[in-house]
Amino acid sequence: xxxxxxxxxxxxxxxxxxxxxxxxxxxxxVRYLGRKxxxxxxxxxxxxxxxxxxxxxxxxANELKQAxxxxxxxxxxxxxxxxxxxxxxxxxxxxxxxPERGRLHPITRTIDSIKDIFIRLGFSVAVGPEVETNYHNFxxxxxxxxxxxxxxxxxxxxxxxxxxxSQTSTVQIRVMExxxxxxxxxxxxxxFRPDTVDASHMFLFHQIEGLMVDEGVTLxxxxxxxxxFARTFYDRDVKMRxxxxxxxxxxxxxxVDIGCFICEAKGCSVCSQKxxxxxxxxxxxxxxxxxxxxxxxxxxxxFAFGMGVERIAMLKHGIDDIRLFLENDLRFxxxx
Ligand code: 2U9
Numbered sequence: 047x048x049x050x051x052x053x054x055x056x057x058x059x060x061x062x063x064x065x066x067x068x069x070x071x072x073x074x075x076v077r078y079l080g081r082k083x084x085x086x087x088x089x090x091x092x093x094x095x096x097x098x099x100x101x102x103x104x105x106x107a108n109e110l111k112q113a114x115x116x117x118x119x120x121x122x123x124x125x126x127x128x129x130x131x132x133x134x135x136x137x138x139x140x141x142x143x144x145p146e147r148g149r150l151h152p153i154t155r156t157i158d159s160i161k162d163i164f165i166r167l168g169f170s171v172a173v174g175p176e177v178e179t180n181y182h183n184f185x186x187x188x189x190x191x192x193x194x195x196x197x198x199x200x201x202x203x204x205x206x207x208x209x210x211x212s213q214t215s216t217v218q219i220r221v222m223e224x225x226x227x228x229x230x231x232x233x234x235x236x237x238f239r240p241d242t243v244d245a246s247h248m249f250l251f252h253q254i255e256g257l258m259v260d261e262g263v264t265l266x267x268x269x270x271x272x273x274x275f276a277r278t279f280y281d282r283d284v285k286m287r288x289x290x291x292x293x294x295x296x297x298x299x300x301x302v303d304i305g306c307f308i309c310e311a312k313g314c315s316v317c318s319q320k321x322x323x324x325x326x327x328x329x330x331x332x333x334x335x336x337x338x339x340x341x342x343x344x345x346x347x348x349f350a351f352g353m354g355v356e357r358i359a360m361l362k363h364g365i366d367d368i369r370l371f372l373e374n375d376l377r378f379x380x381x382x
Contacts, residue, residue, distance in 0.1 A: 174217035210238035222339035252355035259348030268349035296329025326353035
């Protein structure tokens with residue numbers, strides 16, 4: 047039987063080698079390895095052999111089966127699914143498949159361009175943890191214990207003293223804890239607030255805050271820096287106005303508007319017919335914040351400001367729903 051097995055092996059391997067499509071390979075598989083196939087037939091015949099011949103023939107039959115299985119596998123991965131007669135050659139006239147190109151998220155791009163402006167104005171960029179202590183998020187910023195923002199409805203608490211930062215001011219506190227004045231930093235990053243999600247609120251958004259501390263820093267420096275920022279960011283001469291406001295960490299505090307650049311301050315749906323767009327909050331750092339970080343409030347003054355990156359990007363590009371930034375819909379993202 048050994049010569050027969052050898053013949054079958056030669057014939058099967060040759061046929062498999064010559065096969066050019068998946069259908070043919072399948073036919074050969076059934077012919078050789080099928081339940082009533084050639085290999086099964088050899089196995090059956092083997093049972094009638096004298097016991098002393100069985101081991102050698104058995105071994106040869108198993109090797110035959112293995113060789114066919116191996117070659118089948120190899121050929122299957124290399125052969126086209128189309129039958130040989132309809133074999134398709136590579137069509138050079140077809141247009142190429144353009145590879146998808148990645149791009150930066152619009153929020154990252156907005157942060158990058160804001161960073162560039164402040165770097166040119168002499169600021170450096172600082173980062174800090176998103177999981178923070180009560181002290182860095184509230185206490186050091188002069189936010190009183192009964193302030194509504196400390197409520198569990200307005201801050202994500204992980205434990206009594208540990209929370210997801212609700213503003214990036216924590217970063218400036220950490221910078222001041224680690225270095226003496228002068229300080230000129232901006233702090234971009236994620237902040238978290240358990241707001242009910244709607245077209246203008248998200249539980250996660252991004253802020254860029256800035257801080258400048260030195261001897262003799264005044265509100266005039268703040269106005270210059272913010273005006274310079276707005277003019278460069280919106281790439282046009284902007285009108286700017288400062289409205290009095292209150293923040294626990296700055297005194298005096300202001301909200302800053304720019305003349306609506308969509309309607310040239312005439313009144314439109316983006317500025318709710320007001321002609322002005324609120325772009326950020328700011329003020330002179332409250333002396334009690336300097337005391338908390340060990341700066342001498344008699345010697346140093348400083349200004350701080352904060353802006354929501356999503357809001358700034360929405361105003362710039364005329365986006366009317368903040369949720370778009372987190373939905374990962376490429377039809378939206380690919381536009382930037
Ligand atoms: C230190 C001292 C003072 C940062 C400031 C604002 C005003 C402000 C809002 C803008 C839109 C938050 O994202 S928003 O909801 N921010 O109006 N932020 S002053 O003041 C600081 C920061 C750090 C040490």
